[in-house]
Amino acid sequence: MKKWVVLLLLAVLIGNSYMQRQQKEGDAGRMEGDAGNPTVLAAEKNGNRRSIELSEAQTYGGNLILVNSAHPVREEGVLPDIVALAAHPELTEGYGLLEADTRLSAAVAERFGAMIEAAAEDGVTHFRISSGYRDMEEQRRMYEAKGADYALPPxxxxxxxxxxxxVGSMLGEMGSSPEGEWLIRHAAEHGFILRYPKDKTEITGIQYxxxxxxxxxxxxxxxxEEHGLALEEYAAFLRKKGIIQAEANGERYEIQVVAVPGHATAHVPADAEVELSGDNQGGVIVTSRLK
Ligand SMILES: [Zn+2]
Incomplete structure (x- = not known):
């Protein structure tokens, strides 16, 4: 298994005044457009840029939204491609389903399947999904049945x-099974994170x-993974860094987070392929795949 390496190649350090504005929640400074944003001005020196208009609705959806007790999921945060996995045998090769009616985003299931295929190459093959997508009604029933110590409100x-x-292992407890150990080592290479790690319970508010x-x-x-962050810490990490470049899977990326108070403009490398995701905290994380 090839080991991916992430390098933070460049961190454009940003002015103190901007950082202080960003760190003060609700500060009036966040309400400005980014025309005078030092991160943008610094980035523009690096080459041709094009503008992307961002709206508040985009802060609520995408692969990077933070969802926890303080940041509920909005309508825009539910992926539009939820499918019943059992009806899509092409998406469930190589692993089992604990419940026949398990649902998940088809795109996420595809990435999960690719990861399971990589695990099989390492001889780890006893994966089983025990829970996927739950709609608000299912979450409400679970919360009412199990209580606040074991389930989250809708x-x-x-x-x-x-x-x-x-994800479970058919061989035993996930934490000590080959499946659990393989995922801890390799999930990040495939775009997944262990969301509630042992050493982050105080930040996530959720047990390991x-x-x-x-x-x-x-x-x-x-x-x-490289920086040992909880998802709760990631958007703040990006805000502090300004614009960063990263390398993964042989591709180079530029990442920035833009505060979107109603409306804002992102400036991205002119020829880059851009992916947007809200952080569900008032910002949009702009990921540009560099040519
Ligand atoms: Zn879960």
Whole structure:
């Protein structure tokens, strides 16, 4: 298995005044457009840029949204391609389903399948999905049945987005099984993160869950792993860094997070392929795949 390496090649350091503005939640400074944004001015020196208009609705959806008790999922945060996995045998090769009616985003299931295929090459083959997408009604029933210690209220669970799934091993406890150990080592190479790690329980507010994986996509999963971050910490990390470049899977990326108070403009490398995701905290993370 090839080992991917993420390199933070460049961190454009940004002016103190901008950082202070960004760090103060609700500060009036965040309400400005980014025409005078030092990160943009610095980046423009690096070559041709084009503008992308961003709207507030985009802060609520995408692979990088933070969903927890303080940041409920909005309508825009539910992936539009939720499917019943059992009806798509091409998406469920190489692993089992604990429940026949398990649903998930088709795109996320495709990435998960590719990861399971890579695990099989390493001889690790006993994966089973025990939970995928839950709609608000299912989440409500679970919350009412299990209580606040074991379930999250509707809208506060990542399972309500289609981006997350619980993965088990048919060989035993996930934490100590070959499946659990393989995923801890390799999930980030495939765009997934262990969402509730042992050493982040105070930040996530959730106990260690060796079974709960969340899709965030490359190169974000690699950066999150490299820097030992919880998803709660990632958007703030990006805000502090300004514009960063990262390398994953042989591709080079530029990443920036833009505060979108109603409306904003992102300036991206002119010929880059751009992917947008809200952070569900008032910003849009702009990922440009560099040519
Ligand atoms: Zn879960």
């Amino acid at each position: 809208g506060r669970s990542e399972h309500n987005t289609g981006l997350s799934l619980d 869950e060796p079974w709960h994986f969340r899709y965030v996509g490359l190169p974000h999963s690699m950066i999150i």
